[in-house]
Amino acid sequence: MSPVVLDVPGRPVDLQVKVSAPTEGVGLPILLLSHGQGYSNHLSSLNGYAPLANHWAEQGFVVLQPTHLSSRSLNLPATTPGAPMFWRERAEDMSHVIDRLDEIEKVVPQLQNRWDRTKIAVVGHSMGGHTASLLLGMKTEGVSLRDDRIKAGVLLGATGRGDAVTDVVKENYSFMQTVDFSEMTAPALVVAGDADASEHLTTMGPDWHADPYHLAPGPKDLLTLFGAEHGFGGVSGYDVAETTDESPERVAVVQQLTTAYLRGQLLGTTDWQDVATEQGRIESK
Template structure:
């Protein structure tokens, strides 16, 4: 059964998932080779691809609640470990630190450049990927990283330049609890320690779903939870925004099973994020349009909705 033949989300049993880690990609100039995890359903062909960027400090071992869910339902999920990961242990005074944000973007591009190697590393995956259907997703810092492939631009604090790092291979995105505008919207601490948090969304034209928690009161901004809706409101369409009611930065528990980053563990909210992100990706990649509409309508018609969706 190919991905395009898979029934609508929720109507078919999830497939067993196989994965391999770490797949090591040479990364000259990075100082560390890039370590990657590849996960995919054990069966099926024509698998669309999600390259996922983790939040600050996490690694390829994080975000199982999303990666496992997506892979069990027809996606190949590729998770690189960025230089800010606790597993790398980069010192704060490392000369690469000011450009961590840029190394992250290069990590995702390196993954896309080496799909042949990654496909070959997972036994049985050969010939099963659909390279015409690639999405970029990320949580928190990873949302900005994935956003760069969609057209988000950052003023490089080292060079002062604003470069277009978008990638035409990426057809859709999911940005989870992602930072909004910089400048006066940042706390003094964030402005001092994270000078790369100055994104422009004006060129982020690739279709994307932005996911925010309405209780995601981050210490990085003076604006409150609405700050994480900026990637939706300040970018051109087509975009959708999922607001998860009662959710904090972890959106119910996406960083991992029993992960210390999870401050608001809630199985119902997590299940909502799983279902809606899957339905959106299948819609945006041209696999299943009715499934996304049905998921949005079900949320709207619920007597006790866990969130709301708006689109433009």
């Protein structure tokens, strides 16, 4: 169902959410999916990340995808408070979605008595990883936006330490210099590509994206994918031209391992590390 429209007081535009869910089953856990940025107009919105959202819904999750204010599809004026990345508002979007599950259920009555509102996780890619980190306990500019209703998270190519960002980031996205992972205590799977240099963001190379694992307290898991760049084979959309490491096989690994991890955290039914892969290595603490 898309879009489910939520009127949030004070927000420049309504909060639009896409809901993907299996047609059968009860006790369904909930995944909040935070999009990244990029040059495409609609991948950074509720219309992106179909390879992940569709797979997770097929595997028994209710996937909720908001369009954040930073989306190119909205094209908000540069003078809008919080522009251009709206880092605070992005995290607040997710808490608003949890607050308004009753309204979402009215629009999508097929979910009535079928989802488990006590089992919520957040997943984010790139800038969405920053958003997910905030909800899991990371601080930015000394601000905590942690939402304890969120039990676990998956961070795909997320942002790292603030003293290893480029001059472009310092000039345009200074909030990324002030990240503090020391209180990000919620369980999380950090997914990083060993070829994801992200030279426009960091001077540290691929290791920067593993910072949420190394700098945050446990319990944390790190999945390092061999040869993966920032698109992880194409997770942001089917046949996306800006994917620099096109690989359906790599996308399948991300699908399978994240599903197993999220099932383990929310349902306690799967030891996700038993899912074998030759495309990466796993560390835990």
